[in-house]
Amino acid sequence: MPGHSSQFSLDGYAHLLDAVSENGYRIMRLCDYRIECPGARVLILRHDVDMNPVWAKTLAEIELARGVRSTFFVRLRAQYNVFQIENQAALHWLRDSGFEIGLHNDTVSGGSTREEFVAEIALEKRLLEEAVGDSVRGICPHMPKRQKFRLTPNEIVTCGFLYDAGEHIFNKHAKFASDSSGMWKNDLNPVNLLGVEQQIYLLTHPVWWVTNLHPQDVLPQLQAWK
Numbered sequence: 001m002p003g004h005s006s007q008f009s010l011d012g013y014a015h016l017l018d019a020v021s022e023n024g025y026r027i028m029r030l031c032d033y034r035i036e037c038p039g040a041r042v043l044i045l046r047h048d049v050d051m052n053p054v055w056a057k058t059l060a061e062i063e064l065a066r067g068v069r070s071t072f073f074v075r076l077r078a079q080y081n082v083f084q085i086e087n088q089a090a091l092h093w094l095r096d097s098g099f100e101i102g103l104h105n106d107t108v109s110g111g112s113t114r115e116e117f118v119a120e121i122a123l124e125k126r127l128l129e130e131a132v133g134d135s136v137r138g139i140c141p142h143m144p145k146r147q148k149f150r151l152t153p154n155e156i157v158t159c160g161f162l163y164d165a166g167e168h169i170f171n172k173h174a175k176f177a178s179d180s181s182g183m184w185k186n187d188l189n190p191v192n193l194l195g196v197e198q199q200i201y202l203l204t205h206p207v208w209w210v211t212n213l214h215p216q217d218v219l220p221q222l223q224a225w226k
């Protein structure tokens with residue numbers, strides 16, 4: 001049975017990247033954009049690794065072949081385990097290939113007080129840094145509307161992060177487009193933004209591009225928290 005739209009495929013992803021480059025956009029990791037704040041044509045490229053780090057690597061291989069680097073946000077309380085051998089190997093490959101790895105925090109399970117929440121974030125950060133073998137500078141929440149707290153700008157600093165991916169700076173000049181739920185949110189296909197918007201902030205989820213899984217089957221898994 002065919003899954004979602006055929007544009008969400010590995011070929012579709014390659015074509016998307018090629019179109020972005022052909023239109024003169026520089027593709028950037030979030031950490032670089034956060035520091036440089038460039039004014040020229042830029043596409044900020046973010047991936048939320050909700051399901052599987054190996055699928056993230058598959059998408060990154062397409063980028064690497066084109067000289068592109070991006071940022072992958074990884075969960076600690078997902079169905080996958082970052083210390084499992086294949087998953088950890090994928091994370092090490094991303095690190096060694098120049099991709100940024102950030103924390104996709106999943107702190108809804110605990111954190112009944114603000115102090116507990118901050119302590120859980122610190123734990124997730126430390127564990128992810130152990131798994132990746134590198135420091136983690138970026139954070140963004142998985143399903144933010146379901147999380148009770150979000151780090152304040154001051155807590156971002158005290159927890160040792162450089163940025164939160166939802167910070168105003170990423171949306172100030174860049175038009176946001178996302179493949180959430182296996183379709184372009186608000187019908188905003190980034191290809192249609194090329195040449196129209198000077199800067200684009202693109203969020204993808206590898207599951208839609210790497211697998212044929214149907215959103216109806218995937219989305220309940222992402223929300224199955226206890």
Ligand SMILES: [Zn+2]
Pocket residue numbers: 048049050104141142143
């Ligand atoms: Zn997520």
